[in-house]
Amino acid sequence: MLGKTAGGMFWMLRYMERSENTARMIDAGMRMSLTRSSAAESEWTSILTALGLLAEYQQRYDGVDSARVVNFLLRDKSNSGSVISSVESARTNARMVRTALTREVWEAVNECWMDLKELLARQVGQQDLPDILQIVRQRSAYVRGALAGTMVRNDIYNFARLGTFFERADNTARVLDVKYYILLPSVMHVGSATDNVQWETILRSTSATRAYQTLHENEYNPRDIARFLILDHRLPRSLAFCYRKISDNLDYLARDYGERMPCHQRVQEICDRLENTTIDEIFDGGLHEFIMEFLSDSHMLGKQIETDYRFIE
Amino acid sequence: MTKPRPIFDEMTGFSGQPRKPYEKYSEWFSKEEVAHLRRKSARAESLFRLTGITFNVYGVEEATERLIPFDLVPRIITAREWQTLSRGIEQRVRAINAFLHDIYHRQEIIRAGRVPVEMIANNDAFLPEMIGVSPPGNIYTHIVGTDLVRTGENEFYVLEDNARTPSGVSYMLENRETMLHMFPELFSQNRVRGVSHYPRALRRSLSACRPAMTQGNTVVAVLTPGIHNSAYYEHAFLADQMGAELVEGHDLRVVDGRVAMRTTRGYQPIDVIYRRVDDEYLDPLTFNPDSMLGVPGIMDVYRAGGITIANAPGTGIADDKAIYSYMPEIVEFYTGERPILNNVPTWRCSDPEALSYVLDHLDELVVKEVHGSGGYGMLVGPAASKKELSEFRAKLEAKPSNYIAQPTLSLSTVPILASKGLSPRHVDLRPFALASPNGVEIIPGGLTRVALKKGSLVVNSSQGGGTKDTWVLEDE
Numbered sequence: 001m002l003g004k005t006a007g008g009m010f011w012m013l014r015y016m017e018r019s020e021n022t023a024r025m026i027d028a029g030m031r032m033s034l035t036r037s038s039a040a041e042s043e044w045t046s047i048l049t050a051l052g053l054l055a056e057y058q059q060r061y062d063g064v065d066s067a068r069v070v071n072f073l074l075r076d077k078s079n080s081g082s083v084i085s086s087v088e089s090a091r092t093n094a095r096m097v098r099t100a101l102t103r104e105v106w107e108a109v110n111e112c113w114m115d116l117k118e119l120l121a122r123q124v125g126q127q128d129l130p131d132i133l134q135i136v137r138q139r140s141a142y143v144r145g146a147l148a149g150t151m152v153r154n155d156i157y158n159f160a161r162l163g164t165f166f167e168r169a170d171n172t173a174r175v176l177d178v179k180y181y182i183l184l185p186s187v188m189h190v191g192s193a194t195d196n197v198q199w200e201t202i203l204r205s206t207s208a209t210r211a212y213q214t215l216h217e218n219e220y221n222p223r224d225i226a227r228f229l230i231l232d233h234r235l236p237r238s239l240a241f242c243y244r245k246i247s248d249n250l251d252y253l254a255r256d257y258g259e260r261m262p263c264h265q266r267v268q269e270i271c272d273r274l275e276n277t278t279i280d281e282i283f284d285g286g287l288h289e290f291i292m293e294f295l296s297d298s299h300m301l302g303k304q305i306e307t308d309y310r311f312i313e
Numbered sequence: 314m315t316k317p318r319p320i321f322d323e324m325t326g327f328s329g330q331p332r333k334p335y336e337k338y339s340e341w342f343s344k345e346e347v348a349h350l351r352r353k354s355a356r357a358e359s360l361f362r363l364t365g366i367t368f369n370v371y372g373v374e375e376a377t378e379r380l381i382p383f384d385l386v387p388r389i390i391t392a393r394e395w396q397t398l399s400r401g402i403e404q405r406v407r408a409i410n411a412f413l414h415d416i417y418h419r420q421e422i423i424r425a426g427r428v429p430v431e432m433i434a435n436n437d438a439f440l441p442e443m444i445g446v447s448p449p450g451n452i453y454t455h456i457v458g459t460d461l462v463r464t465g466e467n468e469f470y471v472l473e474d475n476a477r478t479p480s481g482v483s484y485m486l487e488n489r490e491t492m493l494h495m496f497p498e499l500f501s502q503n504r505v506r507g508v509s510h511y512p513r514a515l516r517r518s519l520s521a522c523r524p525a526m527t528q529g530n531t532v533v534a535v536l537t538p539g540i541h542n543s544a545y546y547e548h549a550f551l552a553d554q555m556g557a558e559l560v561e562g563h564d565l566r567v568v569d570g571r572v573a574m575r576t577t578r579g580y581q582p583i584d585v586i587y588r589r590v591d592d593e594y595l596d597p598l599t600f601n602p603d604s605m606l607g608v609p610g611i612m613d614v615y616r617a618g619g620i621t622i623a624n625a626p627g628t629g630i631a632d633d634k635a636i637y638s639y640m641p642e643i644v645e646f647y648t649g650e651r652p653i654l655n656n657v658p659t660w661r662c663s664d665p666e667a668l669s670y671v672l673d674h675l676d677e678l679v680v681k682e683v684h685g686s687g688g689y690g691m692l693v694g695p696a697a698s699k700k701e702l703s704e705f706r707a708k709l710e711a712k713p714s715n716y717i718a719q720p721t722l723s724l725s726t727v728p729i730l731a732s733k734g735l736s737p738r739h740v741d742l743r744p745f746a747l748a749s750p751n752g753v754e755i756i757p758g759g760l761t762r763v764a765l766k767k768g769s770l771v772v773n774s775s776q777g778g779g780t781k782d783t784w785v786l787e788d789e
Contacts, residue, residue, distance in 0.1 A: 003575045004564050095365070095540050098549040099559045107363050114362065155577060257578055309577040313563065 001100065006159045007311030008097035012109070013147075013163030015090035019083045020140035021171040023133045025051060026073050026083075028205035030129060033066045036197060043201070044069045050178040053081050070129065075120040083136055084120050087113050090143075102150040105143065112139035155256055158249040162305065165249075169242035170298060172229055175205050177291045183222040196220055202229070206237045226287065227279040239294065240274045246301075247271050253309075261308035266301045270294070321465045321725040322737050323388065334389040334786055337502050342386075347734050354385050354730060357491050366487050367546055368774060382779035383488060384729040385495065388740060388761040389503075395757060395785045398469060398744065401654030402459050403753045404644060406746045409476055409631045411647035413453035416630060417443045427642045435714075436636075437684070438629035440592065442599055446616055448625050449522045450750030455623040456515070456587075457746045458482075458760075461654070463725040470655045470722065472741065474640070476632040477624060478589050481760040481780075482745050483547040486511060486554075488782040489758075504787035506757040512554030514747055514754055515587075521749040522621050523584040532581065533557040534574060536565075536588040538606045543775075548589050557587070567610035572620045585621040586611075592626045634683045634717050635661060657722065663714035671718040672709065675702055678718040679770075680709065693770055695721050724770055727781065729763060739764045741772050742783065757785035 029047045033040035041064045048054040048069065056079060061068050076082045080089075091113040094106055101109075116136065124132055144164065151157045176183075179202050199220040203209040206229060215234065216224055232238050247267045254260045282290045306312065319327055324335045331339040358380060361367075367378035390398070415421050416439070422428050433439050458479025460472040489508050493500060520531040537548035539561050552559035564574050565583070573580035588595065594604040599612040614620050630636065636643075638659035644652040660667040660678075671678060680692040692705045709716055726737035744759030761781040762772035772778040 001577055002558055002560065002564055003577050004561070005558075006577045092540065095545070095549070098365075099553040099557075103364075106365065110365050111363055310575050310579070313575065 001155055003310030003312070005097045005100050005156070006309050007306065008093045009100060009156055009159040010163040010166070010305075010311070012090050012093035012097065013143075013160045014167040015086045015093065016109070016112075016140045016143050017164050017167040018081070018171070019086035019090065020137050021167070022051065022073055022081065022083050022086065023136035024207060025175075025205050026070055027130075027133050028201050029069065030066065031204060032197070032201055039197075040066060046178045047073075047205075050174045051081055052174070053079065056081075067126075071123065074124060074132075084116060087116050087136075087139075100156045102146070104146040104150045108139075108143045108146040112143065115139065155253055158252050158256075159309070161249045162246060165242040165245040166298070166302060168237055169239050169246070170295070172206055172237050172239060172242070173291055173295050173298070175202060176226070176229060177288065177295070180287045180291060183226050183287060199225055208235055208237060211235055223279055223283070226282070230282065230290075231274065231277070231279060243267070243271050243274055250305075261304075263301060263304040263308045266297070266304050270297050270301065318723045320723050320737070321463065321468075323463070323725050323727045323740070324735075324737075326466065334391045338387065338389065338499070341499060341502060342735070347730070350385065350730055351732070353495050354383075357383055357385065357495060360491065360494075361487070364487070365546060366483070368543055381484060381774045382765060383491065384763055384765075384779050384781050385492070386728050386730055386735065387492065387499075387782045387784045388727045388742070389784045389786065390742075390758070392786055392788050397653065398461065399755045399757070401469075401471075401652070402457075402744060402746050402755055404648055404650065404653050405459065405471065405474060405640070406454070406457050406748050406753045408640075408644040408647045409457070409474060410451065410453055410748060412643050413625070413628060413631050414447070414451045415647070417446060417453075417627065422643065422646050425646065427646050428636070428639050432635060432639070433630065436630060436633060438627070438633045440627035440630075442612060442616075443625070443627035446625075449524055449618075449621055452522050452748050452750065453625040454628045454631065455518060455522060455625075455748055457748065458743045459746065461742045461744070462657075462722055463740075463742075464722050465725075468655075470657045471640070472657060473634070473637065474632045475743070476628045478591070479743065479745065480544045480547055480589075481743055481762075481774075482511060483550040484780050485745070485756070485758060485760045485783065486550075488760075488780055492782045503784065505784045506787055508756050508758050511745070511756050512551060514756065515551070516555040516557070518747040518749040518751070518754065519585045519587060519621070519623055521751050522623065524618050524621055526618055527582075527584045531584045533585045533587065534560045534583045536560055536562070536586050536590050538590050538594070542589070544589065551587070560586075562590075562604075562606045562608055565608045565611075567608065567614055570614060570617065570619050572608055572611050572614050583620060585623060587623050592629065595622075595626060634681055635663070635714075638717065657719045660718040662709060662716040662718060665713075667718075668709070668713045671716075672706060675706060675709075677721060679721050680705065680716050680718045683715055683717060691771075693721065696768075696770070721770070727761070727763065729765065729779070729781075736767070738767065739770050739772065740781070758783040 025047050029044050032043040044064045045054065048057050057072055072079055073082055075084050077085055079085060091109050094101060094109040098106060119132055119135065147160055199222065200209065202225060203212050208229065212228055228235055228238065230239050233240050233244065235241055250264055250267050254264055321327060324331060326332045361380050361383065368381050412422065416433060423430050423433065454476040456479060458475040458481065460475065461469055462472050463469050485508060516533060519533050523531045533555060535548055535552040535557050537545060537559055549559055558574060560574050565572055568580045571582035572586065573582045590606050593601045594606040596607050596609065596612040597604045598609045615622055638661055640656050641652050660671050662668045662671055671680065676694045678694045682690040724739040724741065727740045728735035729738050740761050740763045742759050742761050744755055746753055746755045761783045762778050763781055764770060764772045765777060765779045
């Protein structure tokens with residue numbers, strides 16, 4: 001397959017995943033601003049920070065309020081990280097790699113773009129927001145479903161999966177990074193209602209609320225939440241889960257091509273760290289430091305994959 | 314002014330009664346409700362959108378992806394009519410390939426005085442870089458789209474031989490898919506010849522033209538200018554259907570004397586490249602140095618026999634509108650036969666006598682730019698305003714050799730489904746022919762383009778034309 005096509009598959013799924021994650025963050029932010037309006041501003045600020053869009057937002061707007069942030073994150077085309085821009089980028093990549101896609105996958109992406117383009121053509125009122133966010137998440141799930149249900153399991157598929165898990169791990173890590181301070185042991189003794197809401201927001205923005213409750217008997221507990229999102233292989237948005245998938249897909253490529261590349265060494269190192277570390281060790285070494293290192297390693301891995309498989313010249 | 318001639322309608326002839334090939338269709342149509350059909354038509358449109366069968370319009374900022382309107386009334390051609398058309402097209406395709414070989418080698422036709430040397434020497438479409446180059450099988454034009462029009466029961470004319478990079482075949486295929494999907498019953502009532510084998514035939518035909526030096530499986534790639542090109546959908550569609558890679562210039566480079574594409578496993582040589590990039594942009598080292606769309610050095614590889622380029626560079630000299638007027642001579646010269654298909658009588662404005670006739674009869678004629686395409690820069694005399702006529706007159710006088718003129722043909726009509734039922738509109742037909750050392754294969758049917766505006770003669774999609782499914786019947 002063409003290196004460009006590999007890159008296109010990777011990015012198409014990254015952008016689809018990103019649109020879904022952004023929708024989830026908006027949902028979490030909205031929930032927070034509805035239940036505790038006094039905390040809304042700081043909540044939106046941390047969401048913008050997690051998405052890496054705070055500076056861009058501040059350049060364009062004075063002050064942080066729900067309506068403006070939602071508009072910026074959902075339908076502002078000049079914001080390359082908005083839902084509509086992500087979906088448009090996903091579709092541009094899909095057009096580029098059209099010959100590598102089944103008709104079902106292409107149509108799922110194209111329909112997602114057509115529908116959202118129409119739904120997001122005008123300002124979205126508060127009353128319509130939950131429905132629209134749900135549609136964004138569903139559309140992204142359709143694409144994953146069409147991919148799983150119709151694509152041949154070969155290198156093309158592996159690059160698509162790499163994109164999904166790469167973006168997802170990145171997103172979870174960013175959420176953790178912005179919120180790490182409320183997970184620190186020093187605030188544990190507080191245990192107030194405030195913290196409960198904060199912790200719930202973390203779980204909500206990673207779609208892990210229900211999973212957490214199913215798997216943990218006790219009340220919200222920062223150590224458990226951190227462990228869950230970083231190390232638990234059962235949670236499909238945890239760093240450990242995503243990295244196991246990334247590693248699997250890179251292994252398939254190595255077997256298929258009969259050659260191990262520098263990226264295989266890198267992914268092994270990241271996986272080893274996630275497998276062999278306990279949450280206590282992470283806290284001892286510093287949660288923030290751990291996440292920063294993870295994000296940096298992850299970034300380097302992305303660059304290495306791009307080089308190893310010739311996404312660009 | 315000449316008095317208007319009657320117009321031949323392909324469904325009802327001159328008489329108003331359904332012609333034989335349309336009998337079953339007319340019967341079926343009489344039992345259908347117009348409102349219901351119009352709903353189906355709207356559904357077909359949303360299907361096209363979902364599939365992404367779009368077409369980018371130049372110069373339009375917003376909504377750059379448009380649909381070519383699809384009309385659901387088929388254009389029906391009898392087996393006998395098709396036999397004549399396909400024999401005529403085959404004859405022309407053979408003649409064009411022989412002409413191209415001759416023009417880039419001994420130029421016998423010029424020595425014989427059948428085509429004047431100025432036609433070649435002063436023509437930008439002639440590529441000196443191609444002199445002495447013999448592509449595999451001496452095939453220069455591998456894919457030809459012959460534009461035909463009809464004016465009567467047995468009167469067909471060739472309007473243009475598109476021998477460079479004819480487009481539109483994806484619409485031929487998708488239109489048929491859509492009709493099969495929407496009206497399966499019509500295909501059990503009428504025996505219609507299939508078209509869906511086109512991508513396989515194309516792949517086979519291209520593979521048969523691969524360079525002699527290549528071994529193993531033939532690697533075919535489609536070269537596209539990219540996703541912003543107006544025909545990108547078609548490029549992706551054909552690559553997909555052929556199982557070929559869709560490449561852009563920046564995916565390619567010359568490695569060890571071959572043109573190779575950058576894959577995830579390194580550079581892999583290509584045997585046959587079906588390029589949808591114009592000659593000018595093909596190789597910045599040979600042609601336009603600013604081109605980002607081509608491959609530096611591809612012409613050297615080509616001349617050394619390391620790759621087949623389809624269609625060959627320099628084929629434009631054969632479908633140039635000035636050369637067109639010599640097609641009857643060209644066909645006779647190389648095949649020794651009389652042309653089966655008619656040429657439209659053409660005045661070459663470079664000839665002073667012809668020019669003065671054209672200037673005197675401007676309001677009756679169609680005047681075209683010699684190198685133009687897509688219906689741009691063309692004057693339809695009878696439909697033009699006084700102002701348009703005088704403006705065009707000035708252009709014509711300033712550079713006569715840039716123009717040819719033809720009588721305004723009364724193009725046949727086929728009905729479209731309008732808001733209140735059937736309504737006739739002018740059509741043309743572009744069948745697609747594939748040439749290889751194994752022969753010429755013509756897909757039964759082609760692309761019928763239809764001028765959706767009442768009375769309009771311009772069918773180009775860039776000028777608001779639509780398309781129809783084209784049926785060639787198995788028998789009478």
